[in-house]
Amino acid sequence: MTTSPRVNTTDGIRLAVREHGDRSRPCVVCVHGYPDNRRVWDEVVAHLAERYHVVTYDVRGAGESDRPRDDAAYDIDQLADDLERVMDAVSPDRPVHLLAHDWGSVQAWQAVTEPRLRERIRSFTTISGPSLDHAGEWLRSRLRRPTPRRLRDLVSQLAHSGYIGFFQLPVLPELTWRTGLMRRLIRLLDPSARHTSSETGDGLAGLALYRRNTGRRFRTPNPRPTSVPVQVLAPTDDPFVGAPMQTEIGRWVENLRVRHLRGGHWLPRSAPLRVVRATEEFVDYLEGGEQSRGLRRARASVERRGFADQLVVVTGAGNGIGRATAAAFAASGAEVVAADVDEQAARLTAARLRERGATAAGYGVDVADGPSVRKLAERVREEHGIADVVVNNAGIGMSGSFMDTTEGDWQRVLDVNLWGVIHGCRAFGEQLIERGEGGRIVNVASAAAYLPVPGLSAYATSKAAVLTLSERLRGELAAHGIGVTAVCPGVVDSGITDTTTFTGSSPEEQRRLRERASRLYRRRNFTPEAAAKEILLALRRDRAVAPVTAEASVGLLLSRLAPGPLRAVGRFRST
Structure with a gap:
């Protein structure tokens, strides 16, 4: 870090400026908000300075900069002029990228919408700070054209902004600051405020x-x-600035991207890496790099089909439901990663998708092996990015009485059907949580999880565990914006019977039972493609449990409304 000479403003105020990183690289100017000073950017700057020339400064009245006594000295036009002076001092011959938070964004908006500064600003990433003029017009438009949703947004924002009216009062706001009550109130409203660098004087x-x-x-x-x-980075849990007011600005911004990041108002301190990643993607793109999938997805006012601009990982994609699901996502516009224990089959699935014009890649993975799944997740991240949708589909069939099912059989079916799902949820779920932009996890269970089908003790147990796990994860991951869906297929002609293990059977009987089961499944004639269609529909509707086939739907209903009679049917069939 280098300390720059203080920048003098047009009215004689001296601003404390700090520069970080290589001055020959693209310049990123960070503008802090209220009641912070430039230190709110410390963790963000530590990362950005590795690649850019990063500048922070204390705005007038904060930190080490001068504090005017007259309220008129804090006029928004004067603040924008201060920003222009800083840009001229630190990057006189090259446009800058602005990164601003809260009131830093408010004053940056004033500069960004100033026609004469158009060539001085290459991009603007804003967090929790709308233009005052845009916000004022947004508030008025809710009343001019009221609808239930618009009025709800208006009432919500007015509740969020109640503190603004309080700050207009004489004496009382100053008293709450001097007694320390204001800091406690802010932290009560937003836990992320514990990260704020605010001081009483600021x-x-x-x-x-x-x-x-x-x-x-x-x-x-x-x-x-x-x-x-x-680029608007809208925190999902901001108690002061609602998302609609800061994101519904497309009529004034012709090149707008909106990204909803998990976190509170003080995102630069509570989740600095999320801010860094989004900023780097935007700056790199505008400096001539490739546009990331996240930026494409964030582009406002662009109609997208299905799962366009999303990365989908499907395990068990070498055949059956997995292969059909991969194809359905690809047809819906997604980039697909097909994974399977049979790497050649996974690569063949990907090749067929590419022949149809999709973007796809195939990898080998043994879902029963935790390190193998984690290695796949890291490779996908490095070569394709963080997955938006993960379909844990890989599984094996097993049939036979409980007594004929050996410990080795139990271990194998649980390793693949249950632990395979656990490994996938952990490896890819960690990345989704870290990214902070939500995502979806689909775990393929089975109608056998709740139907008393005889001879499936091991298989049904593994799938019932997957169903229960998915329901618990759905509640736990909701705080991170990650949806979890358990898919429960009934009788689907997916080819699983061709490899199902029939415990306690001789090789000849094993072959005969497989052929018999395959004939029954073919007679049912519910295809993997039909199952894949139901899976995508379940995602669009954000369903917690998605039965696939009529028998799966009826069975789920009966398991909840009439479990006793359903168990009686199971005992009768067993007999």
Whole structure:
């Protein structure tokens, strides 16, 4: 880090500026909000400075910069002018990329929408800080054209913004800051506030930001458009700035991307790596790099078909339901990773998808082996990115009485059918949580999980465990925006009977039983393609449990409404 000479503003205020990284690289200027100072960016800067020339500064009234006494000195136009002075000092010959949070975003918006600064700003990544003019017009538009949803958003935002009215009061806001009550209130409303770098002096001085600007901007907004590429990072749990007000700005921003990141208001401190990753993707793209899948998906006002711009991983994709599901996702626009214990079969699936114009790759994986699954997850991340949808489909069939099923049989069916799902959920789920932009996990169980079919004690146990696991994970991962769906197929002609183990049978009887089971499944004539269609539909509807086939649907209903009679049927069939 280098300390730059203090930048003098047009009205004589001196701003403390710090520079990080190589000055020959693209310049990223970070603007902090209220009641913070430049230290709110410390963890973000530590990573960005490895690749860029990063600049932080204390805005007027905060940190080591001068503190004007007159509220008029905090006018939003003056703050934008301060930002221009900093840009000219640190990157006079090259446009900068802006990264701003809270009130830093508010003043950056003023610069971004200033026509004369268009060539000075290459991109703008904003977190929890709308343009005051855009926000004022957004609020007024809710009343001009009220609908239940628009009114709900308005009421929600007014509740979020109640503190703005409080800051207009005389004396009382200052008192809450001096007694330490304000800091406790902020942390009560948003746990991520424990990361804030706020100091009492910064909080007191910054009250002028609200008193000078919010009232008149909200009463008579003058929203201006911009051609600067804008990326909005909207925290999902921000108690102060609702997502609609900061993201529904497409009429003013012609090149807009919106990304919803898990976290509270102080995202730069509570989840710095998420901010770093999104910023790097945006800056790299605008500096001539390839557009990431996340950026393509975040592009606003673009109609997408199905699962376009999503990466889908399917295990057991070498045949049957897995192969059909991979094909269905590919036909819906997704990039597909097909994985199977038979690597050649997985590669063949991928090759067929590529022949149809899809983007696909095939890999070998033994889902029963945890390190093998984790290695697959890391390879997918390195070569394709973090998966958006993971389908844990790989499984094996096993039939036979409980007494004929050996410990080795039990171990094998549980290793593949249950542990394979556990390994997939852990390896890919960790990446989804880290990314912080949600995702989907699909675990293929079976109608045997709740139907008392005789002769399937081991298989049904493994699939019942998958169903229970999925239901528990759905609740646990909801906080991370990750949906979990358990798919329960009935009799699907997927080819699983060709490899099913019939315990306690001789090789000749094993062959005969497989042929008999295969004939029955073919007679049912429910194809893997039909099952894949139901899986994609379940994802679109975000279903917790998705029975596939009529018997699976009826069985699920009976298992919940009439479990006793259903068990009686199972005892009769066993007899």
